């Protein structure tokens with residue numbers, strides 16, 4: 001493919017060819033620099049977690065939150081994970097970064113608790129290399145132990161493609177996490193290769209319907225049918241369903257009519273800082289006091 005592009009560029013004269021290779025070098029160079037920077041992102045404290053609410057209906061209560069990684073690169077604005085997770089995977093940096101994510105989530109849970117909030121469940125994304133890492137279970141167990149966070153607060157999100165090779169090993173890992181009390185969610189469900197009957201072999205609590213199905217659910221009959229089918233079958237296997245990427249009320253209403261359990265998307269909230277999440281957390285004690293104060297004032 002790039003040979004063809006080179007050939008055409010050459011045909012159009014030397015300058016074009018020059019231009020083309022310069023562009024190639026630039027992106028390779030940029031990638032290399034970003035890779036070097038990423039090595040220091042952790043120790044320079046440039047990584048940050050945002051949290052996106054996952055809602056319950058009908059009362060718009062907070063069900064849980066998903067932790068989503070961002071990189072405050074000094075020369076760029078906030079960098080989204082799609083721009084650096086692959087790089088972290090290729091370089092192996094995803095292992096220490098992933099540990100940092102788990103540790104930071106646990107510390108955040110403790111901070112919310114210390115401030116008197118009812119703790120939401122927190123979902124953490126794992127990439128393929130993290131999931132295959134021999135030390136995954138030990139590392140998570142150690143962090144839970146060190147921070148004193150109960151395992152049932154944590155959900156791990158993996159994708160269908162991670163279930164496919166070395167099934168014996170996958171079953172062992174998931175059973176072990178499940179025995180610890182950690183919940184497992186299948187992210188971006190419907191985009192990879194797996195059938196629901198196949199999923200029965202694993203201890204999975206939740207399916208997250210990929211947002212590409214939700215996007216067109218109002219206009220595309222087949223997406224509508226796919227979503228309805230996923231929800232019905234997940235429920236018959238006693239799994240929860242989260243619809244991701246909800247942006248409109250119409251999408252929400254259709255999903256509610258199909259008895260989806262939980263809802264995530266810009267319609268409710270974009271991913272926000274931990275401090276902003278606090279506005280949505282329940283603080284039983286102070287709420288009580290507030291109501292009491294208002295009553296006695298009146």
Ligand code: C2E
Pocket residue numbers: 052067068069080081082085101125126127157187188211244245246247264265266267271
């Ligand atoms: P994901 O796990 O599927 O996360 C959902 C993504 O969809 C997030 O993008 C979120 O901001 C976005 N989103 C949520 N609601 C809406 C909506 O209504 N409309 C649209 N257009 N988008 C919506 P984000 O934060 O850029 O993350 C992208 C991906 O990066 C994640 O996809 C996940 O696969 C990966 N990722 C994020 N954080 C981590 C992490 O800590 N570790 C690992 N390994 N991967 C992560």
Ligand code: MG
Pocket residue numbers: 066125157187
């Ligand atoms: Mg996710």
Ligand code: MG
Pocket residue numbers: 187188208210244
């Ligand atoms: Mg997802």
Ligand code: MG
Pocket residue numbers: 188210211
């Ligand atoms: Mg996704």
